[in-house]
Amino acid sequence: MPHNDPESMSLFDIELRLLLEAIQAKYQHDFRGYSMASLRRRLGRALEDLRVDSLSQLQHRVLREPAVFARLMQYLTVQVSEMFRDPSYFRALREAVVPVLKTYPSVKVWVAGCSSGEELWSLAILFAEEGLAERTIFYATDINPEALRCAREGVYAVERMAGFSTNYLAAGGKASLSDYYHASYGGAHFSRDLIGQAVFADHSLATDNVFSEVHLVSCRNVLIYFNRELQDRAVGLFGESLVRRGFLGLGSQESLRFSRHAADFEPVVPAERVYQRR
Numbered sequence: 338m339p340h341n342d343p344e345s346m347s348l349f350d351i352e353l354r355l356l357l358e359a360i361q362a363k364y365q366h367d368f369r370g371y372s373m374a375s376l377r378r379r380l381g382r383a384l385e386d387l388r389v390d391s392l393s394q395l396q397h398r399v400l401r402e403p404a405v406f407a408r409l410m411q412y413l414t415v416q417v418s419e420m421f422r423d424p425s426y427f428r429a430l431r432e433a434v435v436p437v438l439k440t441y442p443s444v445k446v447w448v449a450g451c452s453s454g455e456e457l458w459s460l461a462i463l464f465a466e467e468g469l470a471e472r473t474i475f476y477a478t479d480i481n482p483e484a485l486r487c488a489r490e491g492v493y494a495v496e497r498m499a500g501f502s503t504n505y506l507a508a509g510g511k512a513s514l515s516d517y518y519h520a521s522y523g524g525a526h527f528s529r530d531l532i533g534q535a536v537f538a539d540h541s542l543a544t545d546n547v548f549s550e551v552h553l554v555s556c557r558n559v560l561i562y563f564n565r566e567l568q569d570r571a572v573g574l575f576g577e578s579l580v581r582r583g584f585l586g587l588g589s590q591e592s593l594r595f596s597r598h599a600a601d602f603e604p605v606v607p608a609e610r611v612y613q614r615r
């Protein structure tokens with residue numbers, strides 16, 4: 338359905354478009370380039386949970402109550418993550434990317450759309466095991482402040498550790514995941530030494546620009562929520578941010594196949610969506 342043709346738009350879609358405009362104008366968060374099918378589903382759920390009858394009513398409240406926008410952020414963004422999610426991706430980094438990174442005196446890694454930090458802490462463990470920790474600076478960015486707070490803390494429910502440990506071992510982990518955290522009050526607290534001087538920042542792939550030159554961008558399961566144009570914007574940022582021959586890792590359901598910037602990269606481990614800037 339063409340979403341820009343008001344004749345064919347449902348009321349819900351019209352209200353959705355207006356809500357996104359309102360959020361952009363009031364909070365400078367731009368969700369207008371997100372995949373509409375997925376936004377529709379999640380905002381439908383928000384209406385039920387927040388007990389509001391229509392997106393127009395929700396818009397009224399969002400414009401007046403920042404706390405409602407903060408709650409809505411949990412619906413506008415998807416926070417699902419795991420440590421060593423898709424273990425074969427981390428194995429590919431270990432085998433194909435780490436040996437190249439080891440040739441640099443210092444390494445910068447950008448974890449874009451880091452959510453609550455599971456991907457960051459996984460990379461930090463992998464880098465520590467490969468002897469890269471001392472020379473690496475991690476940049477972890479997201480637009481969700483609550484997620485960034487969790488990422489910085491590095492504390493996860495102990496019930497999640499069994500699954501994370503299985504992933505870690507499948508990813509080629511060299512020790513036991515429990516070597517990296519201590520359990521207390523139901524939380525697994527990961528050692529701060531792992532992430533060193535990591536920088537956590539509010540950065541939007543939709544509206545912000547490049548902030549550093551990096552050797553690896555890991556941006557997994559973020560582009561799937563964007564439309565083609567916004568995906569192109571994000572991949573353009575990654576290309577500008579990477580050093581020549583720097584690496585880009587995407588999620589298992591993402592690829593550069595249809596990207597405007599595809600020619601700027603070559604696949605390194607195609608099955609794991611690991612690319613290298615030309």
Ligand SMILES: C[S@@+](CC[C@H](N)C(=O)[O-])C[C@H]1O[C@@H](n2cnc3c(N)ncnc32)[C@H](O)[C@@H]1O
Nearest residue numbers: 414415418450452479480481541542543557558
């Ligand atoms: C499903 S999580 C992915 C987490 C992690 N990368 C992983 O693969 O496990 C998607 C993350 O992208 C973030 N995100 C959504 N839009 C973004 C944007 N415009 N810029 C940066 N991050 C964004 C969300 O807040 C969320 O934390």
